[in-house]
Structures are given as structure tokens and as C-alpha cells.
Amino acid sequence: MSLTDLTPEQLAVVDATAPSMIVRASAGSGKTTVLVAKYIRYVTEGGMSPAEVWTVTFTRKAAAEMKRRIVAELDRLGFSAAAQQAETGPIQTLHSACERILRENSLAAGLDPEFEIIEGHVRSAMVREALRNSVADMIERSPEASRLVDHLAGVRQYGFGSPLDSALEQTVSRLTEKLRAAGLRSQEVALDYADEEAVVRLWCQEMTAEARQSWPESPEINDALSASKAAQGLAERRLGVPEWLSSFSLEDADMTSGLVQLAVATWERLEALMMERQAFDFTSLESLAVRLIEQDAGVRERLSCQVRALLVDEAQDLNPNQYRLIDSIDAPFKMLVGDFQQSIYRFRDADPRLFLERAEQWPVFPLSVNHRSNKAVLDAVDQVFGFWWGEGLNRMEPSLRAEAPPVQAIELWTVDHKDTEGLAALVRQLVDEGHTPKSITLLCRDNKAMNDHARRLSRHGVPHQVIGGSETLYTRMEVRDIGNALRALVDQEDDDAMACFLHSPFVGLSLDGVVSALADRPLSRSLPTLALENEFDQSALDKFQSWFWPLQRRAARLSVWEVLSALFAESPYFESLARDPEATQRLANVRKLLSLAIDRPELSAHDFADQIREIQKLRHREGLGETMDDEADAVTIMTIHGSKGLEFETVVVPDTFKRPQNRDRVASDPRRGLVATRYSAKSSAFQMLQESDRRQEDAEAKRLVYVAMTRARKKLCLAVGGSATPLAAAIAKALGFPDHMPKGVHIREAPGP
DNA sequence: GGGTCTCGAGTTTTT
């Protein structure tokens, strides 16, 4: 890359001297190129040192890529000293930036400079501890909280939530997380929800504000605006305002008060706990950094000398707290790069409206040339999103150098979104028609779907690799196998574990064999003398006898990784696993588990087995082991979230994004500090919040489709058939399905059942 | 196009 290769739009960004600016970077518009070029300009002509140009991304991967390109470019231009500085400089994720600020100013922040960062189950254990303490405490102190606890104690959880997590604990901990990430002050929230009266007053205020927007002139609403009237019991007196506006259930106001009080207490307790142990999670890193900068003039001063430019990537995915961080840093140049249309991190409290608001205030530099996709793909994107967003869509120009689209660039696949079998058959067709597997990528919404597609593709003999996903590591078969193996080794009473273990690849007994073994219990006593009819089973059993009992005698005295090493060395586990079609992934998972075990040498096999079981119950997530393989000629399967920033020759969008139904009894808009419950009747506050939540969720579902479609370079296949979801139906309709499809859009029929 | 009934599924994405 050199500056002469930049488009006029890109050059405008690099040349701009505005102190703060927004870059509206459409998909494939070369935003990383521009960020790198801007950085280079600052360093090579702006007299800044790499240490002074803070470059912030969301993912480690993006940060690494950014750094790689910056360093390479500085080297190429002969700035080798600067390249070296950039290598260790502040090109990093937002969370590492927070961490850096806190460690460098630990004295001012009142932190141990060696503080720990916690995630995963260590973190949730701490949340739970805080929660239990604060519940116990609040039952005594708050009548509202105690009424809520009584109420929830009688509520049964449907679905398969862990029995460990009561309805109460789930509800409170989730609300706590939301409030924590919203950048609010706990004392203020507590005040707003101090009792039933306060809650009704707050709801009334917000509802009337909301109603004002729809009916600005309504006199009834003016009436209702009087907060004192509201507090006297709007629900009873029905002030002649539209019913939905006044239908607050006082009982629900009471329980909402109790719930928020519990969440705030948990939040404060959790902060205290983290401080006490000097162990913080990501949310805390953010808010500690914000607090430090906002409240300490000295730190602010130091930072403003340190940071001469602040470049923020993927700014549409910043949450309110992160915006505060960006705003609190006093840098002479700030540049936010993002695309509203690609905001897909709502679940992490990303609020793309903040980006839009900022774009009203700061000069906006658009990057509208797409250097990735051919014209057919861009046209399809235009049609679908023009249909949804109208003038709101930022249309993209095809690059002058774009390749001509293939004959059949856009395909609508008439498979049902549930029919993964049919979809796999169609992928098979693509391969048979000459598309190489590695040119094809399936972009799924969730991990469950990824694994389903993977299995179907196996059945059709299509090579594939699943990237990144995180099907719960601890529920994967091999992890289960290992958990059972450990338990069978350390707990002689546990016949269930032993039975599963016998059937697992560690031993390899057939189900019949296991059943006959189970005839005589306990297994630890009967097994040594067991004889089986089936000769394969018998030989598997003999092999098992030879290594299992000696290991069992030692197991209690060994640490878990020693036990695991012995297990792997002596059982036929790896040989059996190697025959599995998903062997690579499975081995990676086993390796990952082993490395977890090696990290904790103090754990006994018993502890570790307990931990696996506990975590399985909690359905906790741990990333799977990495298995990226660029060389393999295999269809790639990944989530849309994982695909962000990447591009693929042919993209298949196999599922059509059904919004999971929301059974929550708590609705909230943390940005406004609003919470409502519906434990008794449905209150209008609850309905308002739930509806707005749904609207936002639906809007994000569309943006997900946008991200997926704009990953394609040459060819795009969209599953829209069968019992299509509303979203899929709209996509099909926008593309003229079935009778008015423009040139280049084709139908591929699902094969018969 | 809208109202009612039945049946199935059951909160996902990740720094």
C-alpha cells in the first residue's frame, strides 16, 4: 500500500485535520487500510511517536492484524525505529487499553499494580458469592426485596436452567450485569427504585415522555405528567389517560423495587469483593478506568500528554461506558471508525445509536466504495436493505477494479431453515458443480447450527472445518468422557460414571456389554471378574483391566494432569478418537482441557471432575481449542459474529435468524436506567420496555444479515425457502422471488426428501 | 386480512 493507491475518499480521511471526526466505513471499504494510513501519516509527517497514537479495536485478532500492517508499512517506508516502537505500543483492544491505564496509574487508582483479570467461572463464582451475601443481607433490610424473594421462591423455572441457579439468582445476576455495564451510578439507581412510590413515579415520567413523542399535543398526557398525581396511585385513579399509559400494577412496582434493590446491592458487593481481592472482570476494567480518568485531574493531565491521537475501530459497537472512556481521554485528535449497519453486539451492550448521535456532532467522512464484492452481490445488498432501510441505507459503489460476477452470482435456496439435511445437499451440489470446498463459507447465527451443519456435511462427504465456535466445551462429548473417566477413577461408588466410561473411547465396550456389566453392582467390585460373551467386548475389557486398576490405586495421590497423562498414555483413547471424522476438533478440545489441568497443578482428579460437572451444570462457556487451517480444502463454517471483518468467495447464509422468544419477566433499558417486571399483571411500563427491546433485537437481526451478505466476494446463497421466517420471506420478496427476480438471481430447489 | 386455535419449542452472539 502507498498513499497513491488510496481512493479520494480514503485520502480525504488521511488528509483531514479536524480534531475529532467520524469515518463512516461501509463493508469492504478498506477501513483498516485507512486506519493504517492515518496512523502512518501521524507518525511519519505529524511528528508523533507510535507511543502517542492510541489505536483501539475490539478483538485481539483485529489488534494483531492492525499492528502487523502498521509495523510492516513503517518498515517498508524505512522508519524502522518507529516500527519497533509500534510493535510494543498502544495498538490494542479496548480492554487492554483500560488495563494499561489502570496499571500505569495504579497508585492513583488505589489498585495493586499486579491486579488480576478474571473471566469465566472464576468470575461467576465471585458474582454468585456477592449475590448470596447481598440477598441474605437485603432480606433483613428491605421489605421490598424480601417480598420479591418470597415471591420468587415459589416460582419454578421452566426449561433446563441449572437447578443450582434459582429463578431468583438468575434474575438478579442478569440485571446486575446489565446495570453494571450501563455506566450508571449505583446510588442513583437505588434512589430511583427505593420503593413502590419511587418506581411508579419513574415509570410515569418515562411513559409520558415516550407518549409525548407519539402524541405531542395530547392534553391527557399533560395531565399525567404531574408526577405527584402519579405517585398518589395512578393505577387506582385512572386519570383519563389512555389505559396503556396508566396501567401500572402497584404490586409489580413493589417487586421491581425489590429486584433493583437486590441487583444494586449485589453490584456494590461485587465491586467491594473485586477490590478486596484485586481481581476484576472486563466490565470493571472499563468502569474503573472511566472513574479514574473522570475523577483524577492528575491522571487526566498525564494522559493528555501521553495520547496525541486516539483512533477507534468498530466504534458502532461501543457501549455507553466505553463511550465515556473515549470521551474522558483528552486527545487532540480523535477518529471513530465504524458502520451503524454492522452493529451486532447488542448483547454486549453495544448501542449503535450512540455512534449515530456522534455522527451528528462530528464531521463525517464516508468511505463508500466497496473493494470486496462484485456488482451482483452489491445489487442484492442494495435491494434487500433498500427495502428495509430505504434512504437510511448507506449505498456502496462497486470498485472500478471489481471482477465481473459469475453467471449465477445470487442464489435463493428454497430449503426450510430447519432442513439442514437439504442445505447440506445443496452445498454438495455446489461442490459437484466445481466450486472448491475452501471457496465456500457457511455463516451461521449460532454455534448449535454450526455443529448441526457440520454433521450434515459429513454425511454428504463434504470436507469442512468449524471455526472459532464455542459449543460449550464442557458439554462436548470428549469433555464429558474425560469427566466420567476421572470420576470412575476416584469415586468407586459412581456406577453411572463408570458405565459411561466403559462405553467411551477410553474402553470401548458396546452398549450391550455395558448393560451386562451393570447386572452386577457395584461395578468397582464386579468388574474385575466380569466375563463377556462378545469377544470384541471381552478383549476391550481385558485391556481395560490391565491398566485401570493400577491407575485407580494411585489416582488419589496424583494431581489431575498426572492422572490425565496416565489415562491418555495407557488407554486406547487417542487411537479411537483419531478415527472420528471430527478428530481434529476433538483433539484440540482434549488438548485445551489438558492445558487447563496443567495450569492448576494443585487440583486433584476429584476436584477437577467436580469442576467439570459443576461447569456442565452451569452451562458455562469456554472457547474451543483453535483449529484454524488455511491450507485445508474444506468448507468453512463459522458464526456471523466471527466472520466480521473477513471476506469469502462464496457465502452461504443457511439459517434465517428467528428471534428466540423472550420469556423474561424482567425488561430493562439500562441506558435510561429503566427496569420493569411483570410478576403479577402486565404493566404498561413492562410492555413498553419489552417492545422497545424487541424492536432493537429485530433491527439487529437485519444488521446480522447485512454483515453476512457483505462478506461475499463473488457469490451469495441465501436459504429462504420452506416455512420461511419473516426475515427470510422479506429477503426473498426484496429480491423479487419468485417471479420478478432480476438478472443474476437464481433459484436452487431443495432436493426431495 | 384478521381472528382463533393448536402445537411445538424453550435466550443467541463474545472481548
Add this chain to the structure above:
DNA sequence: CTCGAGACCC
């Protein structure tokens, strides 16, 4: 249990 989609009916 409870919601919502889809079927079925008018």
C-alpha cells in the same frame, strides 16, 4: 408454563 408461529376459517 407461556409465547408465538402457522394453520385454518371467515
